[in-house]
Structures are given as C-alpha cells and as structure tokens.
Amino acid sequence: MAERSTVDVRFGRDAVGMRHLKDDELVSALSAELGQDLRAAVYARVDTVLGPARMLSPLGNYLIARPAARAAAHRITERTDVPLDAAMILGITADALHVWRADPMLNRVGEHVGEVSLDRITDIAVTPGTTWQQVTIVLADGEKIEVEGRGAAHALAAAYRERRAG
Numbered sequence: 001m002a003e004r005s006t007v008d009v010r011f012g013r014d015a016v017g018m019r020h021l022k023d024d025e026l027v028s029a030l031s032a033e034l035g036q037d038l039r040a041a042v043y044a045r046v047d048t049v050l051g052p053a054r055m056l057s058p059l060g061n062y063l064i065a066r067p068a069a070r071a072a073a074h075r076i077t078e079r080t081d082v083p084l085d086a087a088m089i090l091g092i093t094a095d096a097l098h099v100w101r102a103d104p105m106l107n108r109v110g111e112h113v114g115e116v117s118l119d120r121i122t123d124i125a126v127t128p129g130t131t132w133q134q135v136t137i138v139l140a141d142g143e144k145i146e147v148e149g150r151g152a153a154h155a156l157a158a159a160y161r162e163r164r165a166g
Contacts, residue, residue: 018101018108023151026109030091034098034112039159041091043104043150044135046073046084080143083114090135090149092159097121097137104150124160126153 021029026041046069069086077084082099089100089109096117101110120140127134132148135156139145149156 018103018110020107021109022107026089026091030089030098030100030109034091034093036093038091038093038098039162040152040155041089042135042153042156043087043102043107044090044147044153045069045087045104045132045150046076047146047148076145080139080145082116082137082139082145084145084147085113088113088147090147090156092118092156092163094163095119097124097160118160118163121160124157126157128154 019029023043026043027038030041031038066086073084073086073088076082082097084099085101087102087104089098089102091098091100096115098115099113101113102108103110121137122140123136123138125136125138126149127136129148132150133153135147135149135153137145137147
C-alpha cells in the first residue's frame with residue numbers, strides 16, 4: 001500500500017492544512033497562492049483579558065488564551081461581517097483586506113477565510129509597540145476592530161493609506 005503524503009505539494013501544506021512561513025515570506029508566498037499581488041501581510045491576533053495566559057506555556061496559549069480569542073473573533077465577525085479568527089494573517093491587495101487562519105507562535109499559515117473590500121474600510125492605524133502592536137481597522141459604518149499585529153504591522157497601514165491616496 002502506498003504511503004500517504006502529509007504535504008500538499010502545491011503550497012507546502014502539512015497534514016493539518018498549514019504551512020510554515022516566516023514574517024518576511026508572507027507577501028510573496030500568499031500572493032502566489034491568491035493569484036494577486038499582496039502589498040503587505042502580517043501575523044495578527046485577537047487579544048482578550050485572558051491573553052496573558054499565553055505567557056504561562058504553550059498549553060496556556062492553546063487551552064485558555066486561544067479559545068477566548070476565537071470566541072471574541074467570532075463575536076466581532078458576527079457584528080461586522082469581517083472574517084476573523086483568534087490568530088490570523090491580514091494581507092492587503094489593491095482592493096481588499098484578506099484574512100487567513102494562522103498560528104503565529106509556530107509561524108504557520110492556514111486556509112484563506114475571506115476578504116473585505118477596502119471600500120468598507122475608512123482607516124487602518126497602528127500604534128507602535130515592542131513585539132505586538134495595536135492595529136485598529138475602522139469600517140465605513142464607524143465600527144472599530146482592534147487586533148494585535150506582529151512585525152511590520154505598520155506596513156499594513158502604509159499599504160492601505162497608499163491605496164487610498166492613489
């Protein structure tokens with residue numbers, strides 16, 4: 001009997017449908033997958049009052065912080081119709097904000113869960129931080145979505161502003 005492969009050769013996905021991508025690999029790899037040019041992409045997460053449990057151990061992250069963040073993300077999605085997950089990749093193309101499931105702790109990217117037209121977004125702002133920075137997405141109806149972005153989160157806001165100016 002032939003051994004079953006645990007990797008999707010096209011996109012290098014593992015047995016659970018995720019692949020390993022470092023921050024600086026996100027734009028090129030996800031652009032290829034999407035078939036569109038991403039201008040910026042960052043790992044992001046929804047923070048909750050249980051977020052500090054992430055620091056306890058990986059189990060604290062996966063058994064306490066992540067389920068609380070997933071529930072908060074689902075509430076935000078229900079309220080705003082913006083597809084979010086506890087941890088994700090946010091990426092900007094010329095006309096949309098795209099969202100993928102992710103595991104930033106392991107630099108793993110999952111499936112594309114949806115997109116939001118940039119016409120629905122009036123601002124993306126980043127408050128500088130050390131490792132994780134506050135990212136605020138303001139929707140046309142005045143609703144604000146606050147998540148944390150890692151690494152070059154400011155590039156996400158800059159790509160948005162560049163698109164709006166052009």
